[in-house]
Amino acid sequence: MLKNLDLNLLKVFISVYRHGSITLAAEEMGLTQPGVSGLLKRLQSQVGSPLFVRSGRGIAPTHHAQELIRQVEPALIQISNALENLDGFSTEQHRKFVVYTSEPVMLMLVPKIEADTTLGNVTIELQSTHSNEEQLLHGLNQHQADLAIEFAEHSTKAYFTEPLFEDNxxxxxxxxxxxxxxxxxxxxxxxxxxxxxxxxxxxxxxxxxxxxxxxxxxxxxxxxxxxxxxxxxxxxxxxxxxxxxxxxxxxxxxxxxxxxxxxxxxxPIRYRLMAHNRDRNSPSNIWLRDKLKSYFD
The missing domain is CATH 3.40.190.10 (Periplasmic binding protein-like II)
Structure with missing residues (x-):
């Protein structure tokens, strides 16, 4: 199975797992729904186990899928970071970053981002942070956002923070x-x-x-x-x-x-940048954190 395994199948699998939806995964990857379904069937055939089952109007991962994501996703993140490190992050690349934050920070950041002439082909989109901490952490874990700007303390070890600015x-x-x-x-x-x-x-x-x-x-x-x-x-x-x-x-x-x-x-209101540990050494995430910090220097 390993000899013939296509890593692109794992990328599709991770996207479907994160979204819990073939439709949303297809939109994210620029593929058709039948195309994503076909790739999932190929992967299920290679691993020899069903990965998703019908659940209401959507799909739910099986135990085999949960084990596969636990072992495969960290390895793919390391590969992605290693490839990024070869050339570093460049604003010539087309990339959209999503940042969870609150209304006060949005009011300060939007004019700064709009006036920044060094962004190149990069877009920074600000989205309202979740009112529920569990939803916030889930969004970061599922790649729905690249990082969050928070003033609340979080005790979970899966995420790290860096100071951004203070207010009162x-x-x-x-x-x-x-x-x-x-x-x-x-x-x-x-x-x-x-x-x-x-x-x-x-x-x-x-x-x-x-x-x-x-x-x-x-x-x-x-x-x-x-x-x-x-x-x-x-x-x-x-x-x-x-x-x-x-x-x-x-x-x-x-x-x-x-x-x-x-x-x-x-x-003091201490605002912090918060991201998942897997993104700590990612060149693109480092660039984003440094860029946001520069707006408050």
């Missing part, structure tokens, strides 16, 4: 606010009505998550899940809000809002 929280109020100008104390903070922002994955308000003190209950006028809507609402009323300083400064002049130091002890 601040308070915003509209310019011309009748009671607040340039600074705010704790009493004023609690006296004003708030536009709050809740972090989906942590299920906690941003102000509580990044403040050392335990904050008391605030007068909530509205709750948002978007920094942009939070800033827009503050700019048109006398409510205040707690948000990330970098984004507040980015939109302060456009929206006529004040950026004010928080009256509490803030905890």
């Amino acid at each position: 929280i601040c308070v915003i109020a509209r310019k011309g606010h009748p009671r607040i100008s340039s600074k705010i104390d704790k009493a004023q903070f609690y006296n004003e009505k708030h536009i709050t922002l809740k972090l989906r994955r942590e299920d906690a308000y941003l102000a509580d998550y990044f403040t050392e003190e335990n904050l008391s209950e605030r007068k909530v006028a509205a709750e948002c899940t978007s920094l942009v809507s939070q800033m827009s609402m503050v700019s048109t009323c006398d409510c205040i809000a707690t948000m990330t300083r970098s984004i507040a400064k980015l939109f302060a002049d456009k929206l006529d809002i004040q950026v004010i130091d928080s009256p509490f002890t803030d905890i």
Whole structure:
């Protein structure tokens, strides 16, 4: 079997395994569905065992497929990295990178990526990070994204992180606010009505998550899940809000809002690059990590 094994069959198998779908694997590899099905049948014939079975409207891997992916995928990754290392990564190659990240980082990165004239034929696509940690790790593991930009700590050993940049929280109020100008104390903070922002994955308000003190209950006028809507609402009323300083400064002049130091002890927001261990030494992934870091130098 090994004498006649075609490595391209294994690449098709891994794609079908990752997607759990012949259709999606065909789209990824630029093949037809019958073509992918035919290649899978050839591989199943060579290994002598069924690799997928029908499951609802899709397919599910058999025990043999799970064992095969466990042993074969790391070897193919090593081969891919070795071939990349021969010439290194070049922006002359057509390549699309996918990065999971949050709204604040998207707001900062999109203009930088758009203005970068050194990308060549490379595209960097930003996608909203998953609200569920398991889905995030699954996406990285299944090659649905090349890396993620995270501020949460992850304990799993299958992934590594590198520091990207630090941010902190601040308070915003509209310019011309009748009671607040340039600074705010704790009493004023609690006296004003708030536009709050809740972090989906942590299920906690941003102000509580990044403040050392335990904050008391605030007068909530509205709750948002978007920094942009939070800033827009503050700019048109006398409510205040707690948000990330970098984004507040980015939109302060456009929206006529004040950026004010928080009256509490803030905890730094440490953003990190996160990727699967198999990509640590990949020239293309190293290039992507260095490129993202350069935007925050």
